[in-house]
Amino acid sequence: MILLFGAAVAALVFFSQHSLLSESSLDPRPLISPQNTVATAPFTVEPVVFALIMYSENSAKEGAILIKVAFSAWIDIETK
Amino acid sequence: MYTSRPLEFHIICDDGATAYLDSRLRLLTHPVHPITVRFYRLSFQSMVDRIAREGSLNTGHAAGVRKLLYLSTLPLYFSNQVVDPAGLMKLFMHEVFPDNIEKAIYVDTDAFFLTDPTLLWEEFSRWDPSVAVSIPYHPNLVNHEWFNASEICSCIMLLHFNKLRSVRLMDSSVYRADRSGLYPPALAPPTFTALFGPPGPHGYTHVALGDQSYWWAIVSNRSDIFHPLPYDWEVTSCLLDMYGTALGADGTSEDEEKNALYHLGPHQGTVVVPKLLHLCVIFHSTIIRYES
Numbered sequence: 001m002i003l004l005f006g007a008a009v010a011a012l013v014f015f016s017q018h019s020l021l022s023e024s025s026l027d028p029r030p031l032i033s034p035q036n037t038v039a040t041a042p043f044t045v046e047p048v049v050f051a052l053i054m055y056s057e058n059s060a061k062e063g064a065i066l067i068k069v070a071f072s073a074w075i076d077i078e079t080k
Numbered sequence: 081m082y083t084s085r086p087l088e089f090h091i092i093c094d095d096g097a098t099a100y101l102d103s104r105l106r107l108l109t110h111p112v113h114p115i116t117v118r119f120y121r122l123s124f125q126s127m128v129d130r131i132a133r134e135g136s137l138n139t140g141h142a143a144g145v146r147k148l149l150y151l152s153t154l155p156l157y158f159s160n161q162v163v164d165p166a167g168l169m170k171l172f173m174h175e176v177f178p179d180n181i182e183k184a185i186y187v188d189t190d191a192f193f194l195t196d197p198t199l200l201w202e203e204f205s206r207w208d209p210s211v212a213v214s215i216p217y218h219p220n221l222v223n224h225e226w227f228n229a230s231e232i233c234s235c236i237m238l239l240h241f242n243k244l245r246s247v248r249l250m251d252s253s254v255y256r257a258d259r260s261g262l263y264p265p266a267l268a269p270p271t272f273t274a275l276f277g278p279p280g281p282h283g284y285t286h287v288a289l290g291d292q293s294y295w296w297a298i299v300s301n302r303s304d305i306f307h308p309l310p311y312d313w314e315v316t317s318c319l320l321d322m323y324g325t326a327l328g329a330d331g332t333s334e335d336e337e338k339n340a341l342y343h344l345g346p347h348q349g350t351v352v353v354p355k356l357l358h359l360c361v362i363f364h365s366t367i368i369r370y371e372s
Binding site: 023045046047048049050051052053054055056057059060061062063064065066067068069 | 083086087088089090091092093094096097098100101111113114115116166173175177181183184185191192198241248252255
């Protein structure tokens with residue numbers, strides 16, 4: 001039996017961004033439709049995107065559990 | 081959370097939340113997939129000001145209440161309490177995040193995933209082209225005191241930000257001041273008036289459930305942009321007797337489940353496979369009458 005553990009390269013990126021809460025410009029924005037949506041390039045894995053609100057340390061303590069990502073590794077099991 | 085895809089987290093937060101999350105996230109050194117975390121540190125005043133520019137928002141909802149010393153300086157009109165405007169920011173997220181954030185999953189912090197969030201992300205692909213919002217919807221969960229906003233739960237939402245930007249979901253004094261006639265009016269105000277009546281001097285009155293009431297006004301009036309989220313992802317099952325499910329019956333077949341589950345409304349005859357656990361802290365009990 002062979003156990004093969006492999007882990008992908010991790011990229012943990014922190015961006016601290018001061019974003020202005022402002023209304024959109026006065027330019028009307030085009031509606032998104034299948035016709036003008038840029039197709040995802042082959043082999044590009046679209047990320048799962050979350051929008052969250054954690055406006056206090058207590059909220060962050062809750063939210064940290066929500067976004068906690070489990071360590072895991074691929075395991076191949078072969079029986080001879 | 082076990083994921084089969086890269087993850088991006090865009091988080092509206094304050095300094096305290098940022099510091100805590102940063103300390104936790106730095107413990108994560110070898111995730112299988114890339115993870116991106118961006119913090120959007122809004123000032124309290126900027127949130128208050130944006131809500132004020134909308135002009136009519138008001139709520140008595142207790143979620144997120146924070147006792148603030150400068151109560152008298154708030155230009156918001158909440159009934160007998162100060163409500164953290166961060167909850168109402170759920171209505172403005174499409175303005176906070178940059179335009180390259182096309183769409184996203186919103187989940188309240190008091191929940192966690194039982195399954196791969198990719199399964200939820202794939203719900204976007206099942207939408208009609210006009211759809212911009214997906215929220216769990218229970219047509220038989222009525223409460224007239226709440227304008228029936230109990231029929232949805234904004235605890236979890238799939239939001240297509242680009243579509244919400246293009247229709248200018250929320251109104252603003254900036255928009256109202258524009259006299260060019262070239263731009264569409266904001267989508268939400270007519271839906272609010274249709275449900276709550278015209279706003280008074282202090283905005284809409286008796287809006288009991290905060291942002292959820294406003295989301296309900298929007299999606300109940302504009303069903304063309306709404307797609308109910310499957311009950312696999314809903315977080316109100318505790319108010320629905322868990323649909324008759326219980327622990328200890330893992331071997332039950334789907335056919336048996338179909339016949340056993342109830343309170344499923346338009347989804348009666350289907351099997352609910354829970355994929356999200358919501359802790360759903362409720363301060364006081366509420367009697368809800370089932371219409372069916």
